[in-house]
């Protein structure tokens with residue numbers, strides 16, 4: 001990744017990078033007769049499409065028989081696109097191996113936790129650790145790189161596709177071998193591993209490395225340390241595949257930027273993308289809207305995290321949907337305005353490219369009911385009209401490209417390992433979910449009307465005024481020290497229940513909860529008190545509690561009780577505490593219960609009395625608008641995303657450069673229901 005402020009490694013002769021917003025989709029012409037390709041490029045031009053991801057699932061047609069290449073059709077597509085001014089993010093095509101490979105080498109097929117083989121007939125039926133698969137994938141990667149190295153349409157490489165989407169957890173013998181190597185690398189000796197996995201428990205002590213297996217289906221609860229290391233290993237194993245393809249491309253086409261599409265979203269939680277960022281020239285991400293009331297904020301949350309994984313630098317939205325997907329239980333279409341709103345919200349969080357899965361909705365295959373830019377109904381359709389409209393708006397937003405997400409004063413920490421571990425079985429409760437809890441606090445901040453950065457836990461917290469770390473369950477000593485240092489330097493920390501409880505091996509910190517954070521927070525919890533599904537509790541503030549409460553048995557003399565439990569066994573016990581720490585005016589707040597979003601907002605509002613970062617932004621119109629800001633050489637661009645189904649009037653100065661909004665008689669900006677208005681506030685006024 002580029003480390004300086006202004007350059008991207010993804011600029012290749014100006015073909016990809018600042019200057020114009022990228023717009024396009026996955027393009028799968030192999031699903032259609034050639035006549036259709038002509039109509040495709042005509043309509044792509046009409047929509048303003050300037051880039052497509054090509055060849056993602058083409059292996060079986062590019063190498064119909066072992067070692068026999070058929071690049072002719074792809075040559076024609078590349079030429080056709082280039083002739084029409086459309087650039088190509090060319091896939092290495094390794095995501096879905098052809099049937100002949102599985103027939104010849106069934107040992108590439110992944111195995112699930114209970115030993116079930118995942119057969120061909122779908123996609124991604126390969127073991128990330130299979131040396132046989134790896135060799136074939138690299139052969140294809142090299143052949144494509146050599147063939148298209150100098151093709152004028154090629155502007156970026158798309159390595160595999162959504163690595164680990166379906167095959168992240170493979171429990172095969174290949175995986176077992178690779179897992180042992182990974183463990184030897186991490187622990188060097190077996191005694192160390194036995195110690196941190198706590199193998200004295202249930203007679204699990206290992207005497208030889210080759211006794212260790214992936215945590216396959218077992219009679220009952222599996223070893224938590226083994227599970228966590230297997231999750232880390234699996235994330236790394238798929239990254240190794242990325243690195244292997246990357247190395248071939250770097251050798252053959254060193255000047256062409258490389259990426260792979262992340263899934264920084266709720267669908268796949270088990271990849272630690274913060275550790276992948278240095279392996280791509282630019283971050284790209286896929287996101288699919290969650291239907292329902294929280295969907296918009298959920299999109300904003302993940303786009304926000306993606307922008308911060310990318311270090312504030314622009315990134316590439318590789319896939320989202322124009323309307324419905326096909327893989328949830330119920331797949332409603334997008335509501336009017338949502339197609340443009342979703343795209344512009346991603347742009348606000350730093351996307352300089354807006355792409356979809358996929359260009360033309362498939363006629364056959366498992367994704368035939370998944371929306372595309374060009375639906376089954378054809379170009380005379382609501383979706384295609386919206387697609388053309390968005391293309392126009394993205395042209396108007398060219399000025400925004402190259403600018404960065406403007407840093408907020410509040411950080412919401414997102415920790416992949418706390419996500420994995422807090423959701424483990426054999427816990428006090430299955431109910432609290434890390435992604436739900438973090439989203440709840442994000443929404444409470446938006447409700448209050450303040451801006452926040454969702455940041456990976458490894459982010460340097462210096463410079464933030466307030467850090468929220470909900471359900472920060474896994475706290476190694478180094479993280480404890482960082483958070484303590486942050487508060488001692490004058491920062492404010494808010495954390496919630498079940499935080500600080502375990503170390504990096506999922507071993508409990510002793511002496512009472514919240515373990516590693518106990519002395520920073522100045523409290524001791526002796527017992528968790530999770531609640532049954534239909535149970536409800538209350539706090540002195542009126543907040544409703546469900547799912548989780550805790551008995552705070554002791555507080556230090558300098559700890560203030562902000563709220564207590566009302567009723568039930570915990571009646572009168574402290575529920576929310578705050579300790580002012582250090583001479584620099586910092587504080588550490590603990591919320592021991594799962595409180596609702598309204599109560600979270602009220603708490604933040606009250607904390608705002610001495611945390612200026614919690615002062616609502618007038619542009620947020622009382623929480624109706626999600627205010628997202630990018631800044632760059634050309635100016636400051638404020639994205640005002642209407643969170644409601646009604647018009648919202650905002651007293652926003654500046655030029656309206658895109659979006660669904662108008663100025664009213666009083667010169668207020670009226671943002672349409674579910675609309676996003678983009679305002680350039682100080683264009684050309686910032687120092688160069």
Ligand code: GLA
Nearest residue numbers: 161162286288319325357370
């Ligand atoms: C993922 C894949 C695409 C497609 C979409 C459907 O993002 O990368 O190939 O399957 O899901 O939503």
Ligand code: GLA
Nearest residue numbers: 201202203219220221222426
């Ligand atoms: C059974 C087992 C014990 C222990 C308890 C836990 O009784 O015999 O080893 O696992 O369950 O409830």
